[in-house]
Amino acid sequence: MGSFEICTLASGSKGNCTYISSGDTSLIVDEGLSVRELKLRAEKRGIDLSSVSAVLVTHEHYDHVKGLEQFSCESGARVYMPLTCYETMRARGERLTRYEHVDGFETGFDVGDIRVEPFRLPHDARYTVGYRLSDGKNDIAIATDLGYVSDNTLSRLSGCKAVIIESNHDKLMLEKGRYPFPLKMRIAGKTGHLSNDDSAAIAAQLVAGGTERILLAHLSEDNNTPELAFETTKEQLERHGIREGDDVVLDVAYQYRPSEIIRL
Ligand SMILES: [Zn+2]
Numbered sequence: 001m002g003s004f005e006i007c008t009l010a011s012g013s014k015g016n017c018t019y020i021s022s023g024d025t026s027l028i029v030d031e032g033l034s035v036r037e038l039k040l041r042a043e044k045r046g047i048d049l050s051s052v053s054a055v056l057v058t059h060e061h062y063d064h065v066k067g068l069e070q071f072s073c074e075s076g077a078r079v080y081m082p083l084t085c086y087e088t089m090r091a092r093g094e095r096l097t098r099y100e101h102v103d104g105f106e107t108g109f110d111v112g113d114i115r116v117e118p119f120r121l122p123h124d125a126r127y128t129v130g131y132r133l134s135d136g137k138n139d140i141a142i143a144t145d146l147g148y149v150s151d152n153t154l155s156r157l158s159g160c161k162a163v164i165i166e167s168n169h170d171k172l173m174l175e176k177g178r179y180p181f182p183l184k185m186r187i188a189g190k191t192g193h194l195s196n197d198d199s200a201a202i203a204a205q206l207v208a209g210g211t212e213r214i215l216l217a218h219l220s221e222d223n224n225t226p227e228l229a230f231e232t233t234k235e236q237l238e239r240h241g242i243r244e245g246d247d248v249v250l251d252v253a254y255q256y257r258p259s260e261i262i263r264l
Pocket residue numbers: 012013016061063064145218
């Protein structure tokens with residue numbers, strides 16, 4: 001039985017891609033980088049992309065699918081996504097010959113040795129999902145691009161050893177920033193993006209449920225800083241008597257460089 005290895009190759013509104021492997025199975029979640037850039041970053045971390053057999057897509061926004069068509073074509077990796085997401089991409093003229101239709105997508109399917117369970121997220125795409133993955137030893141989950149944490153989302157994240165969760169913006173920076181008002185409303189709304197306070201608020205509950213690694217992701221370049229995101233969650237954890245570094249390891253995912261490889 002394998003153990004999970006996780007590396008966020010890019011995270012944010014200019015492109016998202018996370019590499020996950022366990023034993024002989026490797027996959028990526030989203031391919032929002034040019035394939036050239038993806039290869040460069042994977043190489044930097046010693047990741048062998050030729051072993052990637054699947055791309056799990058969260059939704060059809062370009063920062064999650066920019067390099068998808070080319071990557072799936074070149075690599076032969078199968079593409080999994082909600083049917084409505086596939087239809088939207090086809091209507092945009094994108095050809096996804098390696099799309100794998102899964103009946104009852106949301107109830108789950110297997111990719112090699114990894115069990116995949118998608119769950120719906122509140123976001124302003126046609127259909128957005130997060131993923132909970134299990135290798136039989138541990139569970140991990142990824143949830144970026146969501147407007148709020150519903151009870152269902154929280155239950156899907158609970159009990160996971162590692163959680164990648166959005167920490168998009170600092171509420172005050174967004175409010176005072178240069179974005180036009182409608183865009184501010186969109187980001188802060190129920191189908192927009194999670195604030196630092198939102199992700200901080202659930203961090204303690206995740207740790208209580210057994211989470212040992214939290215990776216804050218999809219940070220805004222304009223309305224956040226890595227330090228602010230990190231400190232907001234760290235302080236909230238401390239209020240619950242949880243020490244970062246001892247009880248849980250907290251990290252931030254970056255837009256322009258890959259994270260360290262997290263090994264469970
Ligand atoms: Zn996004």
